[in-house]
Amino acid sequence: MSSAHSEAARLLGSRIREERQRFAINQMELAELAGLHFTNLGKIERGQANPSLHTILRIAGALNVDPARLVEGMTAEMLPDRPHKITVADLIKAREEAQRAD
Template sequence: MNPTVSEAARLLGSRIRGERLRFAISQMELAELSAVHFTNLGRIERGQANPSLHTIIRIAGALNLDPSVLVAGLAPDLVPVPAHRVTVADLIRAREAQDGTAS
């Protein structure tokens, strides 16, 4: 069995699966409605795929949801940390230090 991509992917997949089951439709039916291959939808629901923005929007549309419902609360700490992590605050501090404008 393939491991999940991240906790964020697992949560997204769980939300999609929950909505699909709420409507009592199969993966095949949701896949057809959202123009996503059914094997990819299965991988997404299990958290084993990292769907593109377009795929998330198509799935949400097929479920009559705003895509924000599927991604609400998903935060950076739920995805793997890159080897090199810099935030916009770090960038601004570095620029200010370089310019000599640091407070």
């Protein structure tokens, strides 16, 4: 069995599974309601897939939950191999410091 795509993918999948189980429906039923193949939904729930925004919205719609509930609290630090660790605030601060030094 392959591992989770990222911590964010694992957490999203876990939240989707929890919501699905709360309604006592199986993966095939949720996949049908969301317009997905059940194997794709299974990969998403296991964190082995990185679903598109459209897929997240379809799943949230089928579950009748706000999509924000599924991604709440997630941050860029949960992604693997993030190319830049600075934020726009860090960039602006560095620019301001460089301007003051001139």
